[in-house]
Amino acid sequence: xxxxxxxxxxxxxxxxxxxxxxxxxxxxxxxxxxxxxxxxxxxxxxxxxxxxxxxxxxxxxxxxxxxxxxxxxxxxxxxxxxxxxxxxxxxxxxxxxxxxxxxxxxxxxxxxxxxxxxxxxxxxxxxxxxxxxxxxxxxxxxxxxxxxxxxxxxxxxxxxxxxxxxxxxxxxxxxxxxxxxxxxxxxxxxxxxxxxxxxxxxxxxxxxxxxxxxxxxxxxxxxxxxxxxxxxx
Numbered sequence: 001x002x003x004x005x006x007x008x009x010x011x012x013x014x015x016x017x018x019x020x021x022x023x024x025x026x027x028x029x030x031x032x033x034x035x036x037x038x039x040x041x042x043x044x045x046x047x048x049x050x051x052x053x054x055x056x057x058x059x060x061x062x063x064x065x066x067x068x069x070x071x072x073x074x075x076x077x078x079x080x081x082x083x084x085x086x087x088x089x090x091x092x093x094x095x096x097x098x099x100x101x102x103x104x105x106x107x108x109x110x111x112x113x114x115x116x117x118x119x120x121x122x123x124x125x126x127x128x129x130x131x132x133x134x135x136x137x138x139x140x141x142x143x144x145x146x147x148x149x150x151x152x153x154x155x156x157x158x159x160x161x162x163x164x165x166x167x168x169x170x171x172x173x174x175x176x177x178x179x180x181x182x183x184x185x186x187x188x189x190x191x192x193x194x195x196x197x198x199x200x201x202x203x204x205x206x207x208x209x210x211x212x213x214x215x216x217x218x219x220x221x222x223x224x225x226x227x228x229x230x231x232x233x
Contacts, residue, residue, distance in 0.1 A: 036060025
């Protein structure tokens, strides 16, 4: 089995060396681009399994690269590196199609964990996704707890299906709104928060201390199943 291919687009020499060594030591094949222009060419060549992308780059910034990758209809996972405390950078990146983010400075182990998580997207959406006491049946469009169908509203079901198909991804409220509510009705981000709250009350063992549907402060949510999603034939 070939090593997962990571495209690292970063212009800080010390960080490039450290990350490259860490990634290779953990079984990844690494290609490096040290400016935005070469990073854009490498990213749109579609030769990577995951892209680790710095926001602030010379010549072409990370947002433009992220936008270009999605405009080329490439489904490669993108993990963005952002400056500490700049939530607006994170939200913009997620809205442009990034899958997750990590804030500088960070521990190497955290980066490896995030990369492995976003790589799960390379697998086809399963027929059954299990988490905690629940399972999501994508074919039947039903969520069960202990084998019994849960009574969900149409929006709660749509939200749970959306989360379960995108495990371990940071999702901004705007992205969730567009995907689940669409543009046909006027809703606000508070609609997402209310729907998440009621969904948690039905699928989390302790809704006040959720272990699967996590809030990302000032940004949105991340669904963490805790186990690999598996297909049932």
